[in-house]
Every structure is written in structure tokens, then in C-alpha cells.
Amino acid sequence: MSLPPCPACQSPYSYEDQGRLVCPECAHEWMPGESAADEHAAVVDANGNTLADGDTVSVIKDLKLKGGGGVVKVGTKVKNIRLVDGDHNIDCKVDGLGALKLKSEFVKKV
Numbered sequence: 215m216s217l218p219p220c221p222a223c224q225s226p227y228s229y230e231d232q233g234r235l236v237c238p239e240c241a242h243e244w245m246p247g248e249s250a251a252d253e254h255a256a257v258v259d260a261n262g263n264t265l266a267d268g269d270t271v272s273v274i275k276d277l278k279l280k281g282g283g284g285v286v287k288v289g290t291k292v293k294n295i296r297l298v299d300g301d302h303n304i305d306c307k308v309d310g311l312g313a314l315k316l317k318s319e320f321v322k323k324v
């Protein structure tokens with residue numbers, strides 16, 4: 215199998231269905247040959263709202279930082295986010311914790 219991973223959630227379990235590619239994990243559908251690199255996959259929050267650079271979001275669950283760096287508490291407001299590629303798709307600064315990366319599925323737009 216050499217199907218590309220899902221451009222929305224990077225799941226490797228995409229399959230082909232009637233000429234389209236389908237992701238069983240997030241239900242995203244796309245056309246083969248559509249390049250994930252050209253089209254910036256939309257970054258959406260926990261409610262499915264599209265996020266953009268400069269947005270303010272609030273964290274919806276306690277997030278432990280790797281390496282014992284502390285915890286981002288639920289309800290923490292994060293201003294001026296920057297969208298980046300990768301598993302953790304939000305680059306930001308949190309008061310008291312400094313620069314860190316979050317997953318968009320654990321935040322909501324405020």
C-alpha cells in the first residue's frame with residue numbers, strides 16, 4: 215500500500231473508495247494527487263471552527279507538558295497563536311510557561 219496519509223489528521227490508514235481517498239479516523243475525503251503540501255490543511259479547534267494565525271484560543275483540558283515542564287490548565291487563554299505543520303499544530307506562548315506547541319483538538323476559539 216502506498217496511499218498517502220490523511221492530509222487532515224495524518225492517519226496512515228487512508229483507503230481508496232470510488233476514486234477518492236477516505237480517512238477512516240476523521241472521515242476526511244480527498245482526491246488522489248491533491249497535494250497536502252500545496253493546500254494547507256485547515257486547522258480546526260475542538261468545535262470544528264477554523265483557526266488562523268493571531269487567534270486567541272482557550273485550552274479545553276489540562277495538558278501536561280513533555281519533560282515535566284508543567285501543566286497548561288483547562289481554561290488557559292492563549293493569545294496570538296501561530297499555525298504550524300505537524301502533530302502539534304499550534305505554536306504559541308503561554309504566560310508563565312513560555313513558548314510551547316499545542317494540538318488544535320485541545321483548544322477552542324474564543
Ligand SMILES: [Zn+2]
Pocket residue numbers: 220221222223224225237238239240241242
Ligand atoms: Zn484523517
